Amino acid sequence: MKPESPACQLSADVFDAVSGDLAPQTRRAYAMRLRLLKTELGGAALTDSSLSEVLASMADRGRSPSTLAQVVSAVRSAAHRLDEPDPVGPLCDMTLRIHRRAAGPPRQAAGVDWTASDLAADTAATRGNAIGLRDAAIIAVMSDALLRVGEAAALEIADVGRADDGSGRIAVRRSKTDQEANGTLLFLRRATMTRVDAWLQAAAIDDGPLFRRIRKGGHVTPERLSARSIRAIVTASAAAVGIDGASGHSLRIGSAQSLVRAGAQLPEAMLAGRWTTPAMLSRYAKAELAQNGAVARLRPDDPTPV
Numbered sequence: 001m002k003p004e005s006p007a008c009q010l011s012a013d014v015f016d017a018v019s020g021d022l023a024p025q026t027r028r029a030y031a032m033r034l035r036l037l038k039t040e041l042g043g044a045a046l047t048d049s050s051l052s053e054v055l056a057s058m059a060d061r062g063r064s065p066s067t068l069a070q071v072v073s074a075v076r077s078a079a080h081r082l083d084e085p086d087p088v089g090p091l092c093d094m095t096l097r098i099h100r101r102a103a104g105p106p107r108q109a110a111g112v113d114w115t116a117s118d119l120a121a122d123t124a125a126t127r128g129n130a131i132g133l134r135d136a137a138i139i140a141v142m143s144d145a146l147l148r149v150g151e152a153a154a155l156e157i158a159d160v161g162r163a164d165d166g167s168g169r170i171a172v173r174r175s176k177t178d179q180e181a182n183g184t185l186l187f188l189r190r191a192t193m194t195r196v197d198a199w200l201q202a203a204a205i206d207d208g209p210l211f212r213r214i215r216k217g218g219h220v221t222p223e224r225l226s227a228r229s230i231r232a233i234v235t236a237s238a239a240a241v242g243i244d245g246a247s248g249h250s251l252r253i254g255s256a257q258s259l260v261r262a263g264a265q266l267p268e269a270m271l272a273g274r275w276t277t278p279a280m281l282s283r284y285a286k287a288e289l290a291q292n293g294a295v296a297r298l299r300p301d302d303p304t305p306v
Contacts, residue, residue: 261285
């Protein structure tokens with residue numbers, strides 16, 4: 001085993017100040033993990049062995065392998081940006097492997113496909129109030145554009161445009177896979193634009209954040225709806241149409257599954273969801289990809305055996 005690297009000195013506040021190239025949500029998550037790590041270390045030096053002990057203790061208290069991995073990612077990101085030695089070594093790697101095996105494969109959130117998302121939007125809209133119209137618009141927009149919750153929360157009214165045929169386009173200014181903020185335009189159906197129009201009319205707004213908080217009594221505030229609130233809306237809307245186990249990612253997962261089910265090839269679906277590699281799409285839509293794969297399409301059934 002290689003000798004342990006020197007102790008690393010990390011500051012969550014300093015890291016937060018020098019990590020502007022990261023997406024805001026990632027930067028906040030990493031800073032939070034670094035503060036948690038400082039508490040867990042209790043004054044001990046940050047080395048491969050002390051970090052490994054912290055990870056094992058967190059796992060014993062029920063923390064998920066993804067949380068452990070995020071702590072390690074935060075440490076490595078901070079060490080790189082603060083020009084500190086990387087403390088992650090073979091002991092940490094072994095601890096992560098052990099607890100990943102013990103936890104088994106990650107459980108995928110339930111997908112909300114096109115049929116279910118239309119039903120969920122209809123159900124929300126039938127409430128007949130501003131909250132219902134807003135929630136219906138959120139569901140429809142996220143389903144059409146395969147949006148992440150943070151992307152939906154960041155939308156401005158000015159990001160929504162209309163084409164001559166009545167369909168829409170939304171500009172996503174920055175995303176997880178677009179850290180340079182080059183931006184991209186995504187398609188919205190005419191039916192989705194109708195839902196967006198109904199929400200904007202009910203809210204009586206024409207600029208600023210697209211999706212907003214609504215106080216008791218139906219008062220629409222200027223405050224942007226948070227990613228956490230949008231996640232809760234998606235989960236509750238899915239449950240209302242009989243889909244348990246949904247998350248904020250469920251509309252994205254379900255749209256990926258619907259795309260492949262409808263015949264989209266892997267590059268088309270990757271472009272729609274803005275995935276840079278096929279790994280996540282293959283995980284989300286593995287059953288649909290198998291159904292539409294080369295063998296399913298090209299190999300004829302054998303004659304019925306005698």
